[in-house]
Structures are given as structure tokens and as C-alpha cells.
Amino acid sequence: MLLQTIAFYAFSAILLASAFMVISARNPVHSVFFLILAFFNAAGLFVLLGAEFLAMILVIVYVGAVAVLFLFVVMMLDVDFAELKSGAQQYILVGGGVGIVLLLELIGSAMMWKFSPAATVAAAHPTPTGISNTEAIGRILYTDYIYYFQIAGLVLLVAMIGAIVLTLRHRPGVRRQDIGKQNARVASEAMALVDVKPGQGA
Amino acid sequence: MNLQADLLVLLPELTLAVGAMVLLIGGVVGGDRTTGTVSWLAILLLATAGIIVYRDAPASAFGGAFVVDGFARFVKLLILTGSALCILMAKEFFDRDKRVRFELPIIMLLATLGMLLMVSASSFIALYMGLELQSLALYVLAAFNRDSLRSTEAGLKYFVLGALSSGMLLYGISLIYGFTGSTEFAVIAHAAGSGFNLGLIFGIVFLVAGLAFKVGAVPFHMWTPDVYEGAPTPVTAFFVTAAKVAAFALFIRAIIVPFVHSVHEWQQIIIVVSVLSSVLGAVAAIGQTNIKRLLAYSSIGHVGYALLGLAAGSAYGIQGMLLYLAFYLVTNLGMFACVAAMRRNGESIEDIRDLAGLSRTAPHYAFAFAALTLSLAGLPPLAGFAAKFYVFGAAMQAGLIIPAVINVVASVAGAFYYLRILQIMYFDDPKPAFDRGTGAGTAAVMWAATAVSIVFFFIPGPAIAVAGQAAQALFS
Numbered sequence: 001m002l003l004q005t006i007a008f009y010a011f012s013a014i015l016l017a018s019a020f021m022v023i024s025a026r027n028p029v030h031s032v033f034f035l036i037l038a039f040f041n042a043a044g045l046f047v048l049l050g051a052e053f054l055a056m057i058l059v060i061v062y063v064g065a066v067a068v069l070f071l072f073v074v075m076m077l078d079v080d081f082a083e084l085k086s087g088a089q090q091y092i093l094v095g096g097g098v099g100i101v102l103l104l105e106l107i108g109s110a111m112m113w114k115f116s117p118a119a120t121v122a123a124a125h126p127t128p129t130g131i132s133n134t135e136a137i138g139r140i141l142y143t144d145y146i147y148y149f150q151i152a153g154l155v156l157l158v159a160m161i162g163a164i165v166l167t168l169r170h171r172p173g174v175r176r177q178d179i180g181k182q183n184a185r186v187a188s189e190a191m192a193l194v195d196v197k198p199g200q201g202a
Numbered sequence: 203m204n205l206q207a208d209l210l211v212l213l214p215e216l217t218l219a220v221g222a223m224v225l226l227i228g229g230v231v232g233g234d235r236t237t238g239t240v241s242w243l244a245i246l247l248l249a250t251a252g253i254i255v256y257r258d259a260p261a262s263a264f265g266g267a268f269v270v271d272g273f274a275r276f277v278k279l280l281i282l283t284g285s286a287l288c289i290l291m292a293k294e295f296f297d298r299d300k301r302v303r304f305e306l307p308i309i310m311l312l313a314t315l316g317m318l319l320m321v322s323a324s325s326f327i328a329l330y331m332g333l334e335l336q337s338l339a340l341y342v343l344a345a346f347n348r349d350s351l352r353s354t355e356a357g358l359k360y361f362v363l364g365a366l367s368s369g370m371l372l373y374g375i376s377l378i379y380g381f382t383g384s385t386e387f388a389v390i391a392h393a394a395g396s397g398f399n400l401g402l403i404f405g406i407v408f409l410v411a412g413l414a415f416k417v418g419a420v421p422f423h424m425w426t427p428d429v430y431e432g433a434p435t436p437v438t439a440f441f442v443t444a445a446k447v448a449a450f451a452l453f454i455r456a457i458i459v460p461f462v463h464s465v466h467e468w469q470q471i472i473i474v475v476s477v478l479s480s481v482l483g484a485v486a487a488i489g490q491t492n493i494k495r496l497l498a499y500s501s502i503g504h505v506g507y508a509l510l511g512l513a514a515g516s517a518y519g520i521q522g523m524l525l526y527l528a529f530y531l532v533t534n535l536g537m538f539a540c541v542a543a544m545r546r547n548g549e550s551i552e553d554i555r556d557l558a559g560l561s562r563t564a565p566h567y568a569f570a571f572a573a574l575t576l577s578l579a580g581l582p583p584l585a586g587f588a589a590k591f592y593v594f595g596a597a598m599q600a601g602l603i604i605p606a607v608i609n610v611v612a613s614v615a616g617a618f619y620y621l622r623i624l625q626i627m628y629f630d631d632p633k634p635a636f637d638r639g640t641g642a643g644t645a646a647v648m649w650a651a652t653a654v655s656i657v658f659f660f661i662p663g664p665a666i667a668v669a670g671q672a673a674q675a676l677f678s
Contacts, residue, residue, distance in 0.1 A: 105404075112400045116382050116393040146205070147212075147264040151319060151331040154219060155338060158312050161226070162342035165305045166357075 008048055015041035028074045036067045053134040208263035214251040215318050221247040222311040229304035237302040241293040244307040248286040266386050269324040272675035277321045277451040284444035284531050285314040287647050292436035294641030295542050313339035317448035326375045326385040329456055337364050344433045356432025363425045371412025377405030390460035403467055410471050416449040419505045420478040430498035438494055439538030442501055443531045450527055458676050465515035472513040473605045480506030480609045484616035492552050493541055503616050504530055510609055511593045514600035520673035522592035529589035536574045536651025543640040554623055559632025568627050570652045577655040579620035580613050585658040
């Protein structure tokens with residue numbers, strides 16, 4: 001139990017610190033690295049909660065794909081982040097004020113929080129006894145939740161079509177590789193033997 | 203759970219989904235030459251789905267996540283009509299521009315599919331999935347004219363603000379889930395009816411903020427003018443008609459069904475949003491010279507009037523609101539058909555001063571334009587007046603006298619800028635005539651909308667009866 005408590009505080013502290021560094025680091029590449037660190041710690045918290053499936057998804061999807069993509073974008077694109085940030089300074093007072101008010105309100109509502117009496121009946125159990133939560137998700141995702149699963153597929157289809165529509169251009173005169181054509185080449189087409197006379201060059 | 207029975211309930215949506223994928227393959231194989239065929243087939247698909255929807259009996263599927271009732275049927279038929287006509291206009295519009303791309307009707311089909319799912323959603327997860335399917339397609343559509351700076355800006359702006367609003371919506375949903383232990387509307391209604399809590403009110407506030415963004419209501423309207431102006435005209439028409447009606451239907455169902463026992467908790471929010479929208483719509487439109495921007499502000503105003511029906515929180519209010527949505531969809535379809543026809547020397551023009559003297563260069567076109575403008579302004583004897591009458595009447599009946607009066611005043615003030623369009627068309631010195639050859643479809647949409655606007659005022663009975671049944675379905 002003590003070990004778990006120590007782990008919880010360690011994960012949470014590093015998570016908060018690295019989240020703060022994401023927005024305050026001067027170098028955008030460092031920001032992305034701190035973001036990755038934050039994801040790893042959040043995954044650790046999930047493991048402590050007994051939600052190992054979510055933890056793995058977080059690492060695979062967010063660290064493995066999203067954050068690495070960010071890293072590429074940051075390194076490839078020439079974006080002047082210092083200039084982008086300079087504008088943000090003047091809003092810090094107003095933005096911070098609104099944020100603090102909202103935070104206080106939310107804390108207020110969290111203190112007053114109670115569950116509806118009907119909620120205890122309606123709420124599903126987090127994990128059925130006897131099986132791991134990965135298996136539990138697998139059992140309902142393609143059966144009870146097939147409807148949501150399929151719509152998610154359609155959303156991805158739209159995203160794919162959209163990305164192609166907005167970025168693909170058919171440029172004329174592009175040299176493409178045609179493997180059939182390459183393989184069908186014979187020496188007589190591809191090469192020309194030139195008889196070079198001494199002292200004249202080709 | 204019987205999957206086969208569930209899929210039968212979902213038949214119109216399945217038709218659209220499978221059809222869109224088949225058309226996509228056809229388009230990819232055939233290239234942009236097939237755009238015309240793909241557009242017509244898309245319209246045919248929408249018509250087929252419409253027939254199936256019309257014959258649908260009330261049912262629910264997937265453990266209550268998806269419902270078909272009178273309300274869903276009414277709104278779905280409106281959406282399908284709007285989408286089909288927008289695809290028709292888009293085909294003719296891009297044909298004239300020589301910028302046809304077969305993806306356009308397909309993305310519009312998928313957006314429509316998202317709208318149908320939104321309208322039938324009866325749990326918050328289903329609601330969110332449908333909404334995202336629709337929104338994602340709309341972001342792409344806004345930026346569809348990718349070589350134009352304004353269009354790409356519109357797409358990006360819509361996307362960033364849309365993502366923010368989705369975040370708020372989800373946060374609200376999570377709070378509601380936290381309090382009630384379920385995402386299903388029926389269960390939430392039961393749980394919320396047995397006790398209320400500050401946290402739940404927070405959830406509703408965030409939910410309303412997210413939904414208000416999707417319908418473009420003040421103070422979440424900032425994206426509307428830029429997006430409506432930047433997107434290609436038929437796409438704007440799609441945003442204003444089908445997308446807006448779907449977002450409203452979602453708004454109605456997500457507020458009325460789960461929180462039917464706590465009208466007083468959310469009524470004030472809706473009243474404030476409604477009044478602010480109608481006032482801002484009336485005031486901000488006055489200085490506009492771009493017709494699409496003007497119509498964007500006009501749409502903000504109309505959102506305000508329509509929300510008054512929701513604020514009433516009664517079946518009568520929802521009935522008025524549905525009538526309003528029907529009027530709004532039909533009139534704007536006609537209006538945007540008129541805007542799509544504004545061309546000179548092959549270039550699309552959007553400045554209202556270019557309409558000068560239209561009554562002399564094209565009297566019939568000017569008449570349709572004028573009738574639709576007056577209908578939007580809410581003057582008798584046109585549909586706009588009747589629709590406003592029912593919404594305001596419902597609000598008065600629910601005791602919302604002051605908000606109703608403010609909305610009436612805003613609508614009178616708003617009539618000013620509509621009348622200015624008329625003045626420019628009928629009394630200013632003529633400018634060179636517009637190009638001929640608008641396209642038969644666009645012209646037909648224009649005239650049909652004008653005719654319906656006039657007929658609806660004189661024979662409102664059938665529409666009122668249907669809207670009444672649709673509204674009752676939510677309260678049973």
C-alpha cells in the first residue's frame with residue numbers, strides 16, 4: 001500500500017511538472033519531449049487504477065503516434081514559436097483571471113458533488129469479476145457497442161477523404177516508377193554503344 | 203439484442219453509408235469526369251433514404267442509443283431535402299466554375315449521414331459520434347476551395363473553434379455522466395428527476411455552450427460570418443440549411459428529453475442566448491455589404507428567434523420551433539440559390555451593391571429574391587411571418603413575455619437591412635445584367651422556395667399538424 005502511495009505521488013508530481021514545462025519550455029522540441037513524459041506518467045496513473053488497457057493505449061497512441069508526429073512537425077516546419085508566444089503575453093492577465101474563476105467554480109461544484117440516487121443503480125461496474133479489463137472491453141466493444149464502433153470507423157473514413165481532398169494535387173509531368181516497364185526493358189533499348197575515337201571524347 | 207432487427211431500424215442511414223462508399227469507389231476509379239453522375243446518384247440515394255424515413259415506424263435500436271420517432275422523422279425529411287438540393291446547386295455551381303471534384307457530393311452525403319445519426323441519437327455517446335461525423339465533414343467542406351485563401355481560412359477557423367466546442371461539450375457530458383451514472387437520455391431523465399445538484403447544472407451549462415456553438419448562437423457565434431463568407435456558396439447553403447437544422451434537432455433532443463423535469467434549471471440560459479442572438483443578428487447585419495456575410499448575421503438572428511421556442515420548454519414551443527426550422531430551411535435554400543446565381547463575366551460576385559437595378563435587368567429573378575428576403579424579414583404574407591408568429595406565441599404562452607417582446611423588437615429592427623436589399627434591387631440605378639444560364643436545378647430551387655414561402659402563409663394547416671405530432675413525440 002505504501003509503495004502504491006509513493007508511486008501515485010511520484011507519477012502525479014512528475015506529470016504536473018512536465019505538463020507545466022510543456023507550455024513554458026523555450027525550445028518547442030523540449031516541449032514535445034515533456035509532453036511525452038507527461039503521457040508516460042499519466043499511463044502510470046492508469047496502471048495504478050487497474051486500467052492497464054487504457055495505459056497501454058495511451059502509450060501506443062499518444063506517445064507512439066501523436067507525440068512523435070508532433071515532434072516531426074515541430075522539427076520539419078519552420079515555425080517561429082517565440083513570435084507566436086510573444087502575442088500570448090498580453091492576454092495572460094485576462095486569460096489567467098478567467099481560468100482562475102472557472103477553476104474556483106469547478107472546485108466549488110466538486111465540493112458539493114453528490115451522486116443521484118438513481119446513478120448507483122445505473123452505473124456499470126468498472127470490471128466484471130474474473131476477467132481482465134482488456135477482455136471486458138473486448139467483449140462489449142464489438143457487440144453492445146458495435147453501433148458506436150462503426151460510426152467511429154465512418155469518422156475515420158471522412159478524415160481520410162478530407163485529408164486527401166485538401167492536400168492531394170495531380171501535377172502533370174511527374175515521373176512515376178512503372179515496375180512493369182522497368183522489367184520489360186531490354187539492353188538494346190536502354191543502352192547505346194558509341195564508338196569513341198581516341199582524343200575526341202563522346 | 204437482435205442485431206438484424208436493429209439494423210432494419212437503421213436502414214436509411216445504412217443506405218447512405220453503403221451508397222456513399224460505393225460512390226466513392228466509383229469516383230476514384232472514374233475520376234473527376236464522373237462528378238455529374240456521382241452527384242445525381244447521391245441525390246437519388248438521399249431520395250431513397252427519404253422514402254424509407256417517411257415509411258419508418260417508431261422504434262429504438264442498439265440498447266436505446268438510436269431512436270426513430272415522429273420528431274426524428276420530421277427533421278430527417280427536412281435535412282434530406284436540404285442536402286439533396288444543396289448537392290444539386292453545388293453540381294451546377296462548380297460546373298460553371300469548371301472546378302468539379304467528385305469528392306464534394308460524397309462528403310456532403312457523409313455529412314448528411316452524420317446529421318441523421320445526430321437527430322436520432324438518444325444517448326450522449328451516440329450524440330457525440332454523430333456530431334463529430336458531421337462536423338469533420340463540414341470542416342473539409344468549408345476549406346473545399348483550397349486554392350482560395352478565404353476558404354482555407356474558413357476551414358481552419360471552423361476546425362479550431364469546432365474542436366474547442368467539442369471539448370466543452372464532452373466536459374459537460376462527463377459531468378452529467380458523473381452525476382447520473384449513465385449516458386442514455388431516458389436514464390438521465392429518471393436520475394435527474396429524482397434530485398438535482400450543482401455539478402449537474404455545470405454539466406448542462408457546458409453542454410449548452412457546446413451546442414450553442416454548433417448552432418451558431420451568441421456568444422458562440424464568432425465563427426459564423428467568417429466561415430459562411432469564406433466557404434463556396436453551395437457549401438454555405440448546406441451549412442445554413444441542413445447542418446443548422448440538424449444541430450437544432452440535436453439541441454432540442456439533448457435538452458428536452460434528459461432534462462424534461464428541470465425546465466427551470468436551463469430555461470434562463472436558453473433565454474439569454476436567444477435574446478442576445480436576435481439582438482446581435484439585427485444590429486451587426488446592418489453594416490454588411492457582402493451578401494453571404496449579411497446572411498450569416500441574419501442566420502444568427504434567426505437562431506435567436508428559434509431558440510425562443512426551446513426556451514418555452516413545452517410541446518407547443520417545440521412545435522413552433524420545428525415550423526420555424528422548416529421555414530428557415532426552405533427560405534434559405536431559395537436565398538442561396540439566388541446568391542449562387544449572382545455571376546458577372548463568369549465570376550461569382552457577392553457584394554449587395556452589385557444587385558442594383560436587378561428589377562430592370564432580370565425582373566423575375568428580382569421578384570424571387572425580394573420575396574425570399576421579405577420572408578426572412580418576417581413580413582406578411584410570407585412564411586417568415588407565420589413561423590415567427592408561432593414561436594413568439596409559444597413563448598408568450600409559456601410566460602416569457604419580456605424575451606418575446608425583445609425578440610419582436612429585434613426582428614423589426616432587423617427588417618431594416620432586408621429592406622435595404624430590396625431598395626438596392628428596385629430603386630438604384632441598374633448595373634450590367636448578370637450572366638444567363640444559372641442552371642435549371644438552381645432556378646427550380648429558387649422558384650420552389652418562393653412558392654412554398656407564399657403557400658405556407660395561406661395554407662399552414664398541414665405543416666402545423668405534422669410539426670405538432672413531431673413535437674409531441676418528444677414529450678410522450
